[in-house]
Amino acid sequence: MPVGWAWVTQTIDLSQQFGSEENIFTLDGEPPPSLQQKRVTLGLILDDKGHVVTRLIDVTPGNPPKELTIRVSGRGPNKARFIGMDTVTGFCVIQIDEKSLRPGESLPTPANLDGQLALPAKLAIKLMGFHPNQSLQPAGQATMTVTPRLNSFPGSILKAVGDFRYNANNPIYYLQTPEITPMQDGSLIFAKDSLFGIALYNTGREGHHIVYPVSRVMAIAESVIKSNQSIAYGWLGANGQNYFPAVPTQTTQRSLSEPGIIITAIAPDSPADIAGVLPKDILLSINDRRVETREQLASAIRQIPADSEVSLRVKRGTDYKIFKAKLAPAPSTEPEQQLFAFVRRLEAMKEELRLTPANDPKRQTLESRLNMMSSFVQAVTSPAPPDIRLRVFYGLEVQPLSGQLMSYFAVTNGLLVTCISDKNKAALGGLQAGDVIVKIGEQPINSLPSLVNALDNAKGDAIELSVSRRRETVKLSFPR
Numbered sequence: 302m303p304v305g306w307a308w309v310t311q312t313i314d315l316s317q318q319f320g321s322e323e324n325i326f327t328l329d330g331e332p333p334p335s336l337q338q339k340r341v342t343l344g345l346i347l348d349d350k351g352h353v354v355t356r357l358i359d360v361t362p363g364n365p366p367k368e369l370t371i372r373v374s375g376r377g378p379n380k381a382r383f384i385g386m387d388t389v390t391g392f393c394v395i396q397i398d399e400k401s402l403r404p405g406e407s408l409p410t411p412a413n414l415d416g417q418l419a420l421p422a423k424l425a426i427k428l429m430g431f432h433p434n435q436s437l438q439p440a441g442q443a444t445m446t447v448t449p450r451l452n453s454f455p456g457s458i459l460k461a462v463g464d465f466r467y468n469a470n471n472p473i474y475y476l477q478t479p480e481i482t483p484m485q486d487g488s489l490i491f492a493k494d495s496l497f498g499i500a501l502y503n504t505g506r507e508g509h510h511i512v513y514p515v516s517r518v519m520a521i522a523e524s525v526i527k528s529n530q531s532i533a534y535g536w537l538g539a540n541g542q543n544y545f546p547a548v549p550t551q552t553t554q555r556s557l558s559e560p561g562i563i564i565t566a567i568a569p570d571s572p573a574d575i576a577g578v579l580p581k582d583i584l585l586s587i588n589d590r591r592v593e594t595r596e597q598l599a600s601a602i603r604q605i606p607a608d609s610e611v612s613l614r615v616k617r618g619t620d621y622k623i624f625k626a627k628l629a630p631a632p633s634t635e636p637e638q639q640l641f642a643f644v645r646r647l648e649a650m651k652e653e654l655r656l657t658p659a660n661d662p663k664r665q666t667l668e669s670r671l672n673m674m675s676s677f678v679q680a681v682t683s684p685a686p687p688d689i690r691l692r693v694f695y696g697l698e699v700q701p702l703s704g705q706l707m708s709y710f711a712v713t714n715g716l717l718v719t720c721i722s723d724k725n726k727a728a729l730g731g732l733q734a735g736d737v738i739v740k741i742g743e744q745p746i747n748s749l750p751s752l753v754n755a756l757d758n759a760k761g762d763a764i765e766l767s768v769s770r771r772r773e774t775v776k777l778s779f780p781r
Contacts, residue, residue, distance in 0.1 A: 303345040303496065303515065305373065306489065308448045309355045309381070309395070312368035313338045341449055342487045343430065344371065344395070345499070345515075347522055351397030353381065354522040356487035356501065360393060362386060362531035362634040371397050372448050385531035387521045388634050389606050390501065390513065394525040420460065420472055420514060428454045428479060428500060430488025454479045458490065458497075458512050465588035465601065468609045474512040476500050481510055535607040535628030538571020539564050540680040543594050544583055560593040561585040561616070566680035568643075569670040576613065576626035583616040607631070640685065640693045643678050650674055687753040695756060696725020697732060699749065711772045714747050715739040718768075730779025732768065739774070740767035 344355035353371055360366050362385065370378040380398040431449050456478040461467050464475075481488065486502035490512050498514045513521075524532050541562035561583045567574050578584075584592060588611050592598040605611060607630040615622050632642035654667045682690055691697060699716040707713060715737040721728050732738075738746050741755035742765050756764060759781060766777040 303347055303519070304349065305346040307344045307346055307353055307374075308372045309342050309344040309353065309357075310370045310372065310378065311340045311342070311357050311366050313340055313359060314367060341431070343451075343489055344487075345489075345518070346373070347394075347519070347526075351379075351381075352384075352522065352526055353395050353397070354392050354518060355395065356391055356499075357386075357393045358486075360386065362388065366393075369395055371395070384529060385525045387525060387532045387606075389532075389534045389604060390521060392499075392513075392518060392521050392525075394522050422460045422462075424458050424474075424492050424497070426456050426458055426497060427491045428456055428476075428481070428485075428488050429491060430454070430481070430485040430500070433482040433485060461509070461511070464509075465590040466604050468611075470608050471606050472514060472517065474498070474514070476510040476512050531634050533607065533631035533634045534603045535605045535609060535611075536571070536631040537573050537602055537611075537626065537628060538568040538677075539573035539578055539584070540566045540677060541584065541595060541598075559583075559585055559616070562592060562595055562598055564615075566677040567673060568677040569673045572626040572629050573613075574673075576624040578613065578615060578624055578626070579617070581617075582622075584613060585616060585621075586614040588612050589614075602628070637689055637693065640682055640689065643674075643681060644693055647671075647674050647678050687749045690753050691749070691756075692722070695727050696722035697727040699738065699752065701748070702737065710737045710769050712737055712739055712769050714745050715769065716746055716749065716752055726764075726779045730764075730766070731777050732766065732779075733770070735770070736775070737769040738766060739769055741765070 340358060342355050342357065344353040346353050351371075357366055357369075360383075365383040369381040369383060371381045372378045381395045382398065384394045384396055386393040429451055432452055456476065458474040459477055461473045461475045464473060467473055476490075481500060481502055483502050485500070488500045489496060490498045490500055496515050498512045499518055501511045501513065503510045521532070541564045543560075544563040545560050564573075564578060564580050564582045564584060567578060567580060584598065586592060587598065587601050588605075590601055592601055605628060607628050610625055610627045613624040613626055615624065631639060633639045650667070650671045654664070654671055657664050657667055682693060685693070688698070691699065697718055698720040700719050702710070702712070702715055702717055706717065707715075710717075718727075718732060718734050718736045718738060721732060721734050738752060740746060741752065742759060744751075744755045746752050746755060759765070761781070763778045763780055766779075768775050768777060
């Protein structure tokens with residue numbers, strides 16, 4: 302069980318949204334408002350090592366908070382560091398600066414945090430949180446105003462068994478009353494004077510604020526602490542295209558098909574593959590929630606924890622089937638890093654096949670899995686912008702040449718290589734930062750799209766490049 306609670310103060314730099322003070326117009330004689338604001342939330346102290354779980358705003362795994370402090374009742378503020386977040390729930394784990402804690406010191410333990418109730422279907426509760434109209438405070442506010450008074454509000458919660466996110470590992474509740482504001486996000490929920498959970502303000506369209514039981518909060522926080530980084534959402538491992546059946550006319554029969562996602566590629570050994578989903582299946586729903594577009598599917602998956610089992614309803618030919626799939630953690634919390642992970646796995650599978658003797662019985666299976674992975678990687682990377690495809694597949698970054706640079710390099714066309722990633726195709730082929738890529742094969746290169754298309758469509762087992770290096774033409778080659 303948590304050992305107490307604390308006030309967590311987050312410094313928010315509004316200049317990221319509004320730019321510098323010169324971009325803010327005020328009435329004559331008024332000073333510009335401070336762009337450094339403070340936001341206070343409640344946090345649960347998890348252990349005597351100073352780990353705290355809380356909710357923060359404008360934070361992602363790639364954009365951690367700039368400055369955090371933690372204040373425990375009766376003590377001054379301590380600096381804290383961000384460890385990571387759960388990308389499904391938004392719970393963030395932070396830790397008090399170790400220098401602020403004396404060895405062997407224990408944190409305060411409020412008496413009413415010593416129990417955990419069972420998980421009934423419905424429960425009368427008290428919400429402990431800030432005033433609904435609490436607002437951001439300027440960075441220079443006095444200490445008292447950045448540790449706001451806590452208020453208690455009666456209410457009730459209902460187990461969300463009909464919610465597509467609900468499962469045995471994720472027993473969430475709906476907050477029926479009281480109605481809360483964004484400033485009460487992260488309020489503590491008590492039942493019979495015992496801590497029950499944490500309330501999350503819902504910013505979506507469905508209108509339900511969610512309560513996570515403290516046992517679930519602790520499990521999420523422990524996962525973040527154990528990995529020492531942010532935790533990704535669930536991953537299905539299937540890619541597809543939006544499918545809309547033809548609209549019936551007076552001369553055609555009424556269409557019996559439903560809109561959904563027609564599966565085009567599946568990653569080998571992924572949850573979708575293990576469950577039995579096949580290419581050309583039409584995915585219609587997940588956990589009884591209709592999904593009619595790729596965007597809806599992606600949104601649904603990102604709201605389901607990686608340790609969840611989901612129900613997939615698909616149409617295969619004229620038959621309808623139900624598959625059970627246990628989601629796996631996404632390879633990364635960042636989309637581009639996911640693509641890197643997929644490409645690395647593809648290259649590893651190619652190497653495994655290369656080292657497998659022709660007469661090995663496993664070779665046929667390896668070839669089949671490699672073809673699956675190749676199709677999957679192509680499907681997920683094709684929509685990516687050319688610069689991302691260039692970094693992910695080939696390990697380089699380029700920039701166009703101005704007329705002055707063309708004169709300097711003594712070329713009439715080409716792209717300047719500005720960065721090379723270690724151990725990627727471009728580096729292994731001998732390409733260097735400062736080279737000018739003039740041709741791929743016999744095709745002149747004049748733009749980023751033309752470079753990516755030429756690399757993707759090169760024939761044979763190797764890609765041939767002509768580059769200008771210190772005003773001399775150099776021929777390079779690297780495997781496809």
